[in-house]
Amino acid sequence: MAKITCIQHIECEGPGTLGEILRSKGVEIVTVQPAKGEPIPEHLGDGLVVLGGPMGAYEETQHPWLVAELAALEKALESRLPILGICLGSQLLAKAAGAQVFRGAQPEVGWHPIYLTPEGSKDPLLMGLPPEMTVFHWHGDTYTLPPKAERLAWSDLSRIQAYRVGSNAYGFQFHLEVTKDMARDWMQKYARELTYQGGVIQPERITNGLDANIGRMRAWADATFGRFAALL
Numbered sequence: 001m002a003k004i005t006c007i008q009h010i011e012c013e014g015p016g017t018l019g020e021i022l023r024s025k026g027v028e029i030v031t032v033q034p035a036k037g038e039p040i041p042e043h044l045g046d047g048l049v050v051l052g053g054p055m056g057a058y059e060e061t062q063h064p065w066l067v068a069e070l071a072a073l074e075k076a077l078e079s080r081l082p083i084l085g086i087c088l089g090s091q092l093l094a095k096a097a098g099a100q101v102f103r104g105a106q107p108e109v110g111w112h113p114i115y116l117t118p119e120g121s122k123d124p125l126l127m128g129l130p131p132e133m134t135v136f137h138w139h140g141d142t143y144t145l146p147p148k149a150e151r152l153a154w155s156d157l158s159r160i161q162a163y164r165v166g167s168n169a170y171g172f173q174f175h176l177e178v179t180k181d182m183a184r185d186w187m188q189k190y191a192r193e194l195t196y197q198g199g200v201i202q203p204e205r206i207t208n209g210l211d212a213n214i215g216r217m218r219a220w221a222d223a224t225f226g227r228f229a230a231l232l
Helices: 016-024 065-078 088-096 116-123 180-190 208-231
Strands: 003-007 026-034 047-050 082-086 103-115 130-142 149-154 162-166 170-171
Touching: 003 065, 016 026, 016 103, 016 162, 026 088, 026 180, 047 065, 047 088, 065 082, 065 088, 065 130, 082 088, 088 103, 088 130, 088 170, 103 116, 170 180
Parallel strands: 003 026, 003 047, 047 082, 082 170
Antiparallel strands: 103 130, 103 149, 149 162, 162 170
């Protein structure tokens, strides 16, 4: 049985459908929460997943545990361990791989399309997926493409929505793992944190077409996360 380490930053941003799909493939998930003082294991197992959160990848002063997390990502990259970083996790992976992380021009929140690049259409995790997919977003930061990485997807607000470092380290800026309950929960918890120039995030960005969007996204999650499980 494959065994992975999953780093979770905040209670409401769990692995969602990613956890369900990995467990259905026989993968054991060991979750650690460095923000609560839990140490990151020295031996990460067969892979590493890093989830999202409201903090910034560059906020080591406010969140000193980020230093150990970045070190774990660097170690996993050197060992060529399969890695999946989601949202903040993708930003931390990008930083560990030598990219710059910074505030975006405006937050990207709710249901918005992403577009696969030619490299993304041929990528082992993403091949066969539609070239345009409406997925869930909730982020304010973005990043440059890490050296020697492949850009796999983009959106109207983010030049890099997905990338791959080497053969098996992936960063997804979007939230393919989100469930209906998670989306509604974030709408309540984060609405005041992600505003743009004093504006308000309209709940309709999340609730409109929620059932249909979640249903389509689950099929893409099954394919993508199932393929990630096969890397372990």
